Amino acid sequence: MKQKETLLNTMGINIARASAEDIGDEHVGTSLETPLREDAFEMDDELKVELIEKHFREIMHIMGLDLTDDSLKGTPHRVAKMYVKEVFSGLNPKNKPVAKLFENKYKYNEMLVEKNITFFSHCEHHFVPIHGKAHVAYISNGSVIGLSKINRIVQYFSQRPQVQERLTMQIGNELVEALGTDDVAVIMDADHMCVSSRGVKDTTSSTLTSFYSGKFEKDEQTRNEFLKYISLER
Numbered sequence: 001m002k003q004k005e006t007l008l009n010t011m012g013i014n015i016a017r018a019s020a021e022d023i024g025d026e027h028v029g030t031s032l033e034t035p036l037r038e039d040a041f042e043m044d045d046e047l048k049v050e051l052i053e054k055h056f057r058e059i060m061h062i063m064g065l066d067l068t069d070d071s072l073k074g075t076p077h078r079v080a081k082m083y084v085k086e087v088f089s090g091l092n093p094k095n096k097p098v099a100k101l102f103e104n105k106y107k108y109n110e111m112l113v114e115k116n117i118t119f120f121s122h123c124e125h126h127f128v129p130i131h132g133k134a135h136v137a138y139i140s141n142g143s144v145i146g147l148s149k150i151n152r153i154v155q156y157f158s159q160r161p162q163v164q165e166r167l168t169m170q171i172g173n174e175l176v177e178a179l180g181t182d183d184v185a186v187i188m189d190a191d192h193m194c195v196s197s198r199g200v201k202d203t204t205s206s207t208l209t210s211f212y213s214g215k216f217e218k219d220e221q222t223r224n225e226f227l228k229y230i231s232l233e234r
Contacts (some may be wrong), residue, residue, distance in 0.1 A: 026089035032169055034160055036233050041092060045084050052080035069139030087122060090159030099178035101143040114147060115230045123194040124161030125166040132190030135230040141181035164190055164209050182214030185226050
C-alpha cells in the first residue's frame with residue numbers, strides 16, 4: 001500500500017481521486033439514501049438551470065466546441081433544463097408522488113403484480129443512462145394503490161443519479177411504507193451505459209437486483225409465484 005501511495009504521489013495523482021475512480025469502476029454505492037447536502041433545495045429550480053447552463057457552456061468551450069454554431073448554441077440551456085426538470089427531477093422531494101390508498105372493497109387477498117415497468121435513470125459514477133424494466137408485486141393489507149402510482153414511484157426514484165442496488169431498495173421501502181404492508185417484492189433488470197458505452201464496452205450483459213420483504217422474503221412458494229408471473233409471455 002505504501003509503495004502504491006509513493007508511486008501515485010510521484011506521478012502527481014491525488015490518492016483520494018484514485019480511490020473515487022476505483023469506486024466508480026467497481027459500481028460501489030455508499031448509502032441507502034441518495035447523497036444530498038442539507039442545503040440542496042435552498043436554491044430554486046430556475047436559478048439551478050441558469051447556473052448549470054453557465055457551467056455546461058464552459059465545459060463545451062473547454063472541449064473545443066463552437067458555441068456559435070446553430071446546432072450547439074442552445075445545448076447548454078437544453079442540458080440544464082433537462083437535468084433539473086426531467087432526468088434528475090426525482091432529487092427534489094416536492095416531486096414525490098402522493099400514494100393515495102383505497103379500501104380493498106373486492107377483498108382481493110392474492111398477489112398483485114405489475115411487470116415490465118419501463119424506467120430510465122443515470123449512473124451516479126459517470127452520469128450516463130441506465131434503462132430497463134421493473135417488476136413489482138404486493139399483497140394487500142386491507143388497502144390498494146392505483147396502478148399508475150406504482151409506475152410513478154418507480155420513475156420518481158429513477159430520476160436521480162443512482163446505483164441500481166440503492167434504486168431497488170428505495171422503491172421497495174417506499175412501497176412498504178406507502179401500502180402499509182411488508183409483503184412487497186421488486187425486481188429490476190437494467191442495462192448500464194457505463195458498462196456498454198465505455199470501460200469494458202459489454203453490450204450484451206444486464207444487471208438484476210431484487211427486494212423482498214414480508215411473505216416474499218420468508219415464504220419460498222410466494223417468491224416463486226412472483227418469479228413465475230414475471231416470466232410469463234404477454
